[in-house]
Amino acid sequence: MKYLYLIRHGKSSWADDSLRDHARPLNHRGLKQLAPMSKVVRAAGVLNGPIFCSDAARARQTLDGLIPEDLRQNTQVDPALYTFNYRTLIDWLRAREDEDSITLIGHNPALEELADYLLKQGPESFPTAAVMQIALPVKHWHKLARHKGRLEQFLTPRDVSYEQFNRNRKKVPGSKDTPLTRHIPEALQHQYQRMRDLETGVIRGFDDEFLHQYRIAIRRSRAIAESISEIHSDTELRKASKTLKKHAQATSELRDLHVFLADLEQWQLREGAGVALVSSGARSYFANLADAEQQALAKRLTGKKYRRDMERWHQLISSRHFKKITRKLTSGDIRKALDKRIKQYDILAQQLSEQAPDEDFHRLRKRLKRIRYLAELDKPAFGEMLRQLKYRQQKFGDFQDLHVQLSMLARFRDSIATEPDMLESVAGLNSLIQDLESEKSSVRDEILTIGDIDGHPVL
Structure with missing residues (x-):
């Protein structure tokens, strides 16, 4: 079995008309594409074999941006790869020796047409900076044949970088001055499509921001459905919101680990705690937990049940029944539901x-989240309330994050506490836990003095 990696150069610049095509460099966007794709190159196994690059300026810049200089020992720049004819690439490959894998950094349409030649059905397009891995059932490169290859991986910058994905993003229907009640079906359709578009990035797991944005979309959709079902006592919406809630909850563990690992980088700068975290292997331990959780979530999002649930949700928000009940919503309905929730919140x-x-x-x-989601159904009417809720919610979120992090650290400490060579690490972890307990206590005090939503202090 041979493996062929095809990499198209990053987005190139046409700003200077005096330059020959061969000399054109990457533009700003092309350079921005390379950092996230560098992770893909290493994870996909590109570094396991020789890398051959066109000698065009944009291709050589792509090579430099994808592969650090200290890992570039097995790379060659070959003028023969500056071609737009896929047959030239086929002839070049057939002349290769017995390398198990080969990477080509080159140009379209040659790369795209080469993929079409090797695969029964290649991707519809080959975007700039994309990476494709093809498995070839041959012992020698000269045995390459049409449509015998198998596509193993195909990743584009949009799949692995939220920044690249979010370029030219469509805005949510309506505006800040228009009540959501007037365009709920359209807004939920937008959130639905956004969830589906984000799924690839969530499944790939190269950029944590995909998961963060996916959670926002699914939780916002669920909150709107829950709010409307509360006002109208709609059974179908209540069932649908519970289903969305389950899928949202399935992302919570991974989200907590993402936050934990990001904060762990800061904790390692603290005197004492940093040494303990390194010597105990905490970073590797929690990174492995995150990897396992990532795989579980990817399996869930590619499963039949998830797809069926999403299809049912889409059918519901596209139905006449749904449009009918949302058109009846008024600010008075929302105010009535809000008053009920605020009263319950203030009592607690x-x-x-x-x-x-x-x-x-x-x-x-x-409860605070549900109040905010209800108020967001009519932002013009409840704008001041939403501004006040934001600060409260941030404090509750900080408290919850510290609660989860302390629980994670305590479990890890206990798992190594009986090992004789971990006594100093355990002492350092205990010191960090005490510091975080103090931070949590401060946040608790702030929450206690905020008061209820009507403005009366709790203490």
């Missing part, structure tokens, strides 16, 4: 004390 908030368990704060945090 006034019962909080310094001795209250963390679960009481978590319960209030969830």
Whole structure:
């Protein structure tokens, strides 16, 4: 079995008309594409074999941006690869020796047409900076044949970088001055399409921002459905919101690990804690947990049940019934539901004390989210309330993150506590845990003094 990696150069510049095609460099966007694709190149196995690059300026810049200089020992610049004819590439490959894998960095249409030749059905297009891996069932490169290859991987900058994905993003229907009640079906259609578009990035797992944005889209959709079902007591919407909730909850563990690993980088700068985190292997331990959770989530999002649930959700928000009930919503309906939720929240908030368990704060945090989501159905009417809720929600979120992180650290500490060579690491972890407990206590005090939503302090 042979493996062929095809890499198209990054987006090139046409700004200077005096330059020959061979001398054209990458433009700003082309340079921005390379950093995220560098992760792909290493993860895909490109570095396992020789890398051959066209001698065009844009191709050589792509090579430089994808592969660090210290890992570039097995690379060659070959003028023969500056071609737009796929037959030239086929002849070049057939003349190769017995390398198990070969990487070509070159140009379209040659690369795209080469893929079409080797695969029964190649991708519809080959965007700039994309990476394609093809498995070829041959022992020798001279045995290459039409349509015998198998596509193993195909990744574009949009699949692995949220920044690249989000270019030219369509805006949500309506505006900040238009009540959401007037365009709920359109807004949910937008969120649905956004979820589906984000799925590839979530499944690939190269950029944490995909998961963050996916969670926003699915939780916002669920919140709108839940809010409308509360106002209209609609059974179908209630069922649908519960289904969306389950899929959103399935992302929580990975999200917590992403936040934890990001904060761990900062904790390692602290005196004492940094040494303990390194010597105990905490970074590797939690990174492995995140990898396992990433694989589980990817399996879920590619499963039949998830696809069926998404199709049912799309059918519901596209139905006449849904459009009919949303057209009836008024600010008065939302105000009535809000008053009920705010009253329940304030009662619980006034019962909080310094001795209250963390679960009481978590319960209030969830109620606060539901209040905000309801108010967002008519932002022009409840704009001031939404501004006040944002600060509250941030504090509750900080408290919840610290609660989860302390739980993770304590479990890890306990797992290594009985190992004789980990005594100093355990002591360092205990010091970090104490610091985080102090931070959590400060956030708890801030929440207790915020007061209920009507403005009365809790203490």
